[in-house]
Amino acid sequence: MAVPQTIERWFDGRGWRVRRHQAEMLDADDAGRHALLTADTGAGKTLAGFLPTLAAFTPERLGDQAPTEGLHTLYVSPLKALATDVRRNLLVPVEEMGLPIRIETRSGDTPSDRKKRQRSRPPHILLTTPESLSLLISYPEAAELFAGLKRVVIDEMHAFATGKRGDLLMLALARLQALAPDMWRSGLSATVADVEAYRGWLAPWGDLDAVSHVVGEPGAPPDISILLPDGERVPWGGHAATWAIPQIYEEIRRNRTTLVFTNTRFLAEYIFQKLWDVNDDTLPIGIHHGSLSVEARRKVEGAMARGELRALVATASLDLGVDWGDIDCVIQMGAPKGSSRLLQRIGRANHRLDQPSRALLVPGNRFEFLEAQAALDAVEEGVRDGEDFRQGGLDVLAQHVMACACAAPFQEDALMAEIRSTLAYAWVDAGVWQRVLGFVENGGYALRAYDRFKRITREEGGWWRLTHPEHAARHRLNAGIILDGEMLTVRFRNGRSLGRVEERFAASLSPGDTFQFAGLDLEVEVIREIELIVRAAKKSAMIPSYGGARMPLTTHLADRVRGLLIDRAGWARFPDDVREWLEVQDWRSELPGPGELLVESFPHATREYSVFYTFEGWNANQSLGMLVTRRMEDRGLGPLGFVANDYSLAVWGLKPITDPAAILSPDILAHEFTDWVTNSHLLRRAFREVAVIAGLVERQQPGKRKTGKQVTFSTDLIYDVLRKYEPDHVLIEAAWQDARTRMTDVGRLAGVLERAERETVHVRLDRVSPLAVPVLVPIGRERMPAGSADDEMLIEAESLISLAMTPE
Known part of the structure; x- marks a missing residue:
């Protein structure tokens, strides 16, 4: 069906044209098909997603009839800020075309009277x-509210489809499809790697034939370059x-405006301060990350939208961005970690399809140079990467079941069929259900003896209902998937505090483990609620640097870095010092090739070292350590x-590893891995998350919110009971799944073990190799207090470099 003249005239009036992919989204809707649109940032994806909705309200489609009241289209965004920004941008065409459409947002920030x-x-x-939609489904009005729903538009699918928020949204879509069988789904993304997988995610019952794939018109290729030191060497x-x-x-x-991306909140603060230190012109420079208050973030977003900032330092909080067309350049500090993430960030510059986005x-360090080059090559080749889909979480499923019960009694077989229609939960059988x-x-x-846990009851015919209406109110207060990561205070028994570390890091430790923090070697005495009690270690720290939260290196980019290492002909395009680094490594030792695991062993400073070149990311390597x-x-x-x-x-x-393949035998996952996860706080921490998501433990009660310490205390008590009396409890299983996949990256650990079993290349050296220097120069030097510790590390680094690079 042709694009309505009302829409054509509006595009013409702006000097634009309806792009092919925008028209094809309209065609897919007219044909009664779901649609997945993959298009570059700046291609008008969001407008394309809404075009069928706008068309339905044009005079050409309405004729003499008044528009039907009620909910027509749902737009689901991973960020509240993105939904607010879309509303602002959508109001312009609606008002200028004179369409009789009312548009509103609904999130945690929406006033309660408006929600009602x-x-x-x-x-x-x-x-x-996704969270607000799940809550909407839990109200008794849900059946009537969604009965006339025509379309759901899901923006930035790649940002949450493969995680628990994706699980929650997928279950909500299944519920909506049952309430509104004629509802059509549209998914939008700029950086989808596996199109078929995302089509399966979007389609009911995984029916790929029901989902059209609309490919956006190509935009101008991005202008990306790698910044190198002026007359100096790339750092080690x-x-x-x-x-x-x-x-x-x-x-x-x-x-005019520069957007500076960092990979962690710590680095955002650190780089922001460093820029202010040299800001002799007092240019307006802002900062934006998830730990800032909502008010602070909104203030910065408003200043950017008004063009009042010359630069903004940000984290992934702006990856999905807002449409700021006046950004001239995007700067990525440190490694990009993935080609899709890099493209998403680059797309924040210009945000126009016909103009190249410029990025630095x-x-x-030198490995990060190779990673940057690998990402740049991937972008130029149009190759994307991303996370794989996995089985849906049972904690999320439990939350959804409760939401459905809050709305109305449900029939267990019918709800199971709905749930199995999703990609994430197609595996659920009668026993799991x-x-x-x-x-x-x-x-x-x-736990069945406790009345507080009795939330639903079964009646004849397989019907389930709430045991008491108060459980609905409690569910709505506590439902959600996003959990704030706790920070644990590191302190001595005498009360002296050294600072705070992420709970994820603390959870990987056990009493007796040693690590370095605030310039000190520390031994863990006990992990207690939200405190990490330590004492001065009598020996050097086992973990010489506290890593903090880090983005994972994608498997795709890791493979490309390995390819660069062995592509000797391609070294000619590298800076002289990087090329020399690789040439000396090639002469003195080996280079890690695809499909093999290179292990180097050498003596240094009275110790025996072994370096395993896994390329599997910090999280997997930390677990492997x-x-x-x-x-x-x-x-x-x-x-x-x-x-x-x-x-x-x-x-x-003290002694050398003579057979690394034996050290890495596959049974390490069955023995040491199981013991480590069980005896550390990893499983306990994972249980806390799933218990909150599943509704077993409430974060919030009417009129008050539990502290992190109170939640920790409650979940720890329940965890101990279940471990003792019901070790196969559904939440213990869910916690194990989380501990294996998210916290320890066991899938990538298994990849290391497979390579070790298949082909381990073990090289015995008489000294440190050039390739080993970056990992042995303690990471995170910027966290250490300035002074002698910092000087000693610099001296040690220079000594290592000289030893590795001096030919003999």
Whole structure:
């Protein structure tokens, strides 16, 4: 069907044209098909997603009839800010075309009176998030509210489809499809790697034939370059890239607006402060990350939208961005970690399809230079990467079952069929379903004696209903998937505090483990609620640097870096010092090729070192370090410590590892891995998350919110009971799944073990190799207090470099 003249005239009036992919989204809707649109940033994806809705309200489609009241289109965004921004941009065409459409947003920030009114008198278009949609489904008005729903538009699918928020949204879509069988789904993304997988995610019952794939018109290729030090060498270690601060400041001075991305909140604060230190012109420079208050973030977003900032330092909080067309350049500090993430960030510049987005990549060290080059090559080749889909979480499923029960009694077979229509939960069989229902019913066998856990009850004919209306109110207060990561205070028994670390890091430790923090070698005495009690270690720290939260290196980019290492002909395009680094490595040792695991062993400073070149990311390498040192201990090798980065793991001890393949035998996952996860706080932490998501423990009660300490205390008590009396409880299973996949990256660990079993290349050297230097230069030097510790590390780094690079 042709594009309505009302829409054509509006595009003409702006000097635009309806692009092919925008028209094809309209065609897919007219043909009664779901649609997945993949298009570059700036291609008008959001407008394309809404075009069928706008067309339905044009005079050409309405004729003499008044528009039907009620909810017509749902727009689901991963970010509240993105929904607000879309509403602002959508109001312009609606008002200028004179379309009779009411548009509203609904999120956690929406006033309660407006939320209540939206359930009885909804707008035509409602912009919301997965969590707010799930809550809407839990109200008794849901059946009537969604009965006339025509379309759901899901923006930035790649940002949450593969995680628990994706699970929650997929279940909500299944519920909506049952309430509105004629509803059509549209998914939008700029960076989908596996189109078929996303089509399966979008389609009911995984019916790929029901989903059209609409490919956006190509835009101007991005202008990307790697920033290198002026007359100096690419650094060996570190990841903050502070060497580039003067050059970055000059870039900010040249541009109207520059967006500076960092990979962690710590680095955002650190780089922001470094820029202010050199800001002699007092240029307006802002900062934006998830730990800032809503008010602070909104203030910065408003200043950017008004063109009042010359630069903004941000984290992933702006990856999905807002339409700021006046950004001249995007700067990526440190490694990009993935080609899709890099493209998403680059797309924040210009945000126009016909103009190239300009970006600078600033590597913090030599491996990061290779990673930046690999990402740049991938972008030029149009290759995307991303996370794989996995089985849906049982904790999310339990939350959804409770939401459905809050709305109305449900029939268990019908709801199971709905759930199985989704990609994430197609695996759920009758046995799993009954376990989930049993948990929601009374908490499970070990908890069924407590009335507080009795939330639903079964009646004749397989119908389930709430045991008491108050459970609906409690559910709505606590439902959600996003959990704030707790920070644990590191302190001595005498009360002296040293600072705070992420709970994820603390959870990987056990009493007796040693790590370095605030310039001190510390031994863990006990992990207690939200405190990490330590004492001064009598020996050097086993984990020489506290890593903090880090983005994972994608498998695709890791493979490309390995390819660059062995492509000797391609080294000619690298800076002289990087090329020399690789040439000396090639002469002195080996280079890690695809499909093999290179392990180098060498003596240094009275210790025996082994470096495993895994390229599996920091999280997997950190976990591997825990396992390898435990196995070394069992075999009498006297492990003294380990350090990990994205590319490699270095371990050292009193005796050499003579057979690394035996150290990495596959049974390490069955023995050491199981013992480590069970005896550390990893499983306990994972249980806390799933218990909150599944509704077993409430974060919030009427009129008050529990502290993190109170939630921790409650979940720890329940965890101990279940471990003792019901170790196969559905939430223990869910916690194990989380601990394996998210916290330890066991899938990538298994990849290391497979390569080790298939082809381990073990090279015995008489000294440190050039490739080993970056992992042995302690990472995170910028966290250390200035002074002698910092000077000693610099001296040690220079000594290592000289030893590795001097030919003999």
